[in-house]
Amino acid sequence: IWEETIILLPDTVHYVFLSATIPNARQFAEWIAHLHHQSCHVVYTDFRPTPLQHYIYPAGGDGLHLVLDEQNNFREDNFNLAMNVLQNPSGENSSSSGKGGDQSCIKVIRTIMERNLAPVILFSFSRKECEIYALQISNLKLDFNSAEEKALVEEVFNNAIDVLSDDDKKLPQVQQILPLLKRGVGIHHSGLLPLIKETIEILFGEGLIKALFATETFAMGLNMPARTVVFTSVRKFDGTNFRFLTSGEYIQMSGRAGRRGIDERGIVILRVDERVSPAVGKEMICGKPDPLNSAFHLTYNMVLNLLRVEEVNPEYMLEH
Numbered sequence: 001i002w003e004e005t006i007i008l009l010p011d012t013v014h015y016v017f018l019s020a021t022i023p024n025a026r027q028f029a030e031w032i033a034h035l036h037h038q039s040c041h042v043v044y045t046d047f048r049p050t051p052l053q054h055y056i057y058p059a060g061g062d063g064l065h066l067v068l069d070e071q072n073n074f075r076e077d078n079f080n081l082a083m084n085v086l087q088n089p090s091g092e093n094s095s096s097s098g099k100g101g102d103q104s105c106i107k108v109i110r111t112i113m114e115r116n117l118a119p120v121i122l123f124s125f126s127r128k129e130c131e132i133y134a135l136q137i138s139n140l141k142l143d144f145n146s147a148e149e150k151a152l153v154e155e156v157f158n159n160a161i162d163v164l165s166d167d168d169k170k171l172p173q174v175q176q177i178l179p180l181l182k183r184g185v186g187i188h189h190s191g192l193l194p195l196i197k198e199t200i201e202i203l204f205g206e207g208l209i210k211a212l213f214a215t216e217t218f219a220m221g222l223n224m225p226a227r228t229v230v231f232t233s234v235r236k237f238d239g240t241n242f243r244f245l246t247s248g249e250y251i252q253m254s255g256r257a258g259r260r261g262i263d264e265r266g267i268v269i270l271r272v273d274e275r276v277s278p279a280v281g282k283e284m285i286c287g288k289p290d291p292l293n294s295a296f297h298l299t300y301n302m303v304l305n306l307l308r309v310e311e312v313n314p315e316y317m318l319e320h
Helices: 001-008 025-036 075-084 100-114 126-141 145-161 172-182 194-205 246-253 280-285 300-308 314-319
Strands: 052-058 065-068 121-123 186-188 211-214 228-231 235-236 242-244 265-273
Touching: 001 025, 001 300, 025 121, 052 075, 052 100, 065 075, 065 280, 075 280, 100 121, 100 126, 100 235, 100 265, 121 172, 121 242, 126 172, 126 186, 126 211, 126 235, 145 194, 172 186, 172 194, 186 194
Parallel strands: 052 265, 121 211, 121 228, 186 211, 228 265
Antiparallel strands: 052 065, 235 242
16 A cells, blocks of 8 residues: 555655665665655664564573664573573473463563563563563462552543543453552553553553553554564564564664663563574574565556546556
8 A cells, every 4th residue: 555655656755755664775776766866865773772682481490581782782691591591491481381481471471570670561462462461460469569559540441431432441351450550560461452452552561551562563653662572472473473573673673672761771571482493593593684675566456546646647657
C-alpha cells in the first residue's frame, strides 16, 4: 500500500523518509529520484546517542554475559562461555524441564530490578506468553511500585475506563489488569482493548510501569523507549513455522533500549536455550539489518487508479 501511495503522489510533493534499520537506503533513494524526477539525498550516521550493551542470559545459568559492548566490540570469550552453559542443561533451570524456562525469565527480572535497570520491556512472541509471565510475577507477589505510585496508577486507570459502558467494564481483561498495573507490571498486545493499550502506554511513558510484557508490535511505530530490553525467547511463529529471529528483527526490538538524555547506556538481554547454536546466536546479535524489499504487486485496481491521476502514464509506470 505504501509503494502504491508513493507512486501515485504527484512530482510536486517533497518527501522526508526516516529509518534506523534500512541498509539499502541508497537503492530506495534512487527509486524515488527516478520515479518522481527529483533528487533524494541520503543522510547517514552511525552515531547512537545512547549506546547499547548486549548480554546473553543462558538457560541453566545464573548470570549475564556481556557479548557486545558500547563500541560494538564482540566479546568472543564471554559469548563462548555463555554458550557452553547450554551444552549440558539440567536441573530446574533447564528450559527443557517444563517450568525451567519460566523460572529463568523470573530470574532475569529479579536481576534487572536488583541492579536498578528498570523500566524494562520484555518481548514475547505470543499474547498468551505475555499474560503468563505477567501473572507469574503477580503470583510470586513481586511488587515494583510504591504506595504513591499505586494510587496514581489507579487514578489514571479509573479515569480512562470512565468512557466504557458498564458491560465493557466487566470484561475480564479490564477487571484483571488493574492489580497488575498497580504492581508496576503491564501487558501490551493486539488482543487488548485499544483504550486499555493506550492507558498502558501512558502509564509506561510516565514511569509507572516497571516491567512491560509486549509482543513485537510494540517495537513498531511507538516511541516508547526503556532502559532495558529483554527477549524472553529467540524463536517466533511466522504463520507457518517456528523460526529464529532474524538480525533485522533483533535490531528493531533491541533499539528500544536506552532513553536519550536519561540513560548513559541501554541494556539488551537475550535469553537463550540449548536450541540456539553458537552460529545462530552470533548472527542474530552481530548481523546486519534486513534490506528493504518491494512487496508491490500490480492489480487491476492499481491500473485504474493510475488512469485517474492526471499526467500519469500507466504504461510508463508499468515499465518503471
